[in-house]
Amino acid sequence: DIQMTQSPSSLSASVGDRVTITCRASQSISNYLNWYQQKPGRAPKLLIYAASSLQSGVPSRFGGSGSGTDFTLTISSLQPEDFATYFCQQTYISTYNFGQGTKLESK
Amino acid sequence: EVQLVESGGDLVQPGRSLRLSCAASGFTFDDYAMHWVRQAPGKGLEWVSGINWNSGSTAYADSVKGRFTISRDNAKNSLYLQMNSLRAEDTALYYCAKCSTITCYKQYFDYWGQGTLVTVSS
Numbered sequence: 001d002i003q004m005t006q007s008p009s010s011l012s013a014s015v016g017d018r019v020t021i022t023c024r025a026s027q028s029i030s031n032y033l034n035w036y037q038q039k040p041g042r043a044p045k046l047l048i049y050a051a052s053s054l055q056s057g058v059p060s061r062f063g064g065s066g067s068g069t070d071f072t073l074t075i076s077s078l079q080p081e082d083f084a085t086y087f088c089q090q091t092y093i094s095t096y097n098f099g100q101g102t103k104l105e106s107k
Numbered sequence: 108e109v110q111l112v113e114s115g116g117d118l119v120q121p122g123r124s125l126r127l128s129c130a131a132s133g134f135t136f137d138d139y140a141m142h143w144v145r146q147a148p149g150k151g152l153e154w155v156s157g158i159n160w161n162s163g164s165t166a167y168a169d170s171v172k173g174r175f176t177i178s179r180d181n182a183k184n185s186l187y188l189q190m191n192s193l194r195a196e197d198t199a200l201y202y203c204a205k206c207s208t209i210t211c212y213k214q215y216f217d218y219w220g221q222g223t224l225v226t227v228s229s
Contacts, residue, residue, distance in 0.1 A: 001169070036216075044202075044216075049217075085151075087151065091212060092212075092213065094166040094212065095169070097154050098144075098152040101151040
């Protein structure tokens with residue numbers, strides 16, 4: 001199985017900050033890496049697919065990059081509604097597992 | 108509008124069985140693969156199982172393999188998860204998720220339901 005490891009597990013930031021979250025796969029997954037945002041009591045929401053493609057309706061301040069084993073999710077200018085937990089997911093091997101999550105909190 | 112509505116969650120004793128359902132609407136159900144993802148209280152997301160568009164391919168997490176069975180009824184626009192030999196560690200909110208194509212291989216989950224809660228406890 002592929003292991004997905006996110007860092008950091010939690011992050012404190014302020015509105016307007018540039019934020020970067022990292023996801024590392026235990027083996028190459030090409031660019032088959034997705035990012036989801038989850039707010040408390042809500043279902044996850046797709047932000048980025050195929051490492052860098054922005055899902056329709058997602059603000060352009062969200063961006064993704066990477067390939068192989070190392071990936072990043074970047075929020076260029078943090079907004080109040082962005083405080084949430086973020087998960088990466090691989091869909092290269094059929095157990096489509098997720099990273100453990102990164103909780104983004106207000107500083 | 109795509110809607111996924113899970114049902115069937117309940118409080119159940121260890122060793123017992125439960126069947127979850129996910130009713131889909133707003134899209135052509137048999138054009139897409141479907142998956143189940145769970146989230147234990149206060150924890151992260153755990154992929155559980157998936158099925159392709161025509162039930163020709165299924166997959167399971169090691170943690171549920173041999174105990175859970177995924178199925179779908181395209182005529183009823185419904186996805187199911189039969190859960191047997193339930194354990195305390197199966198306690199979670201169970202989400203159904205729609206894939207972006209007939210298979211989720213190299214794809215993504217573009218819509219999620221709101222989840223149904225399964226609690227396994229004596």
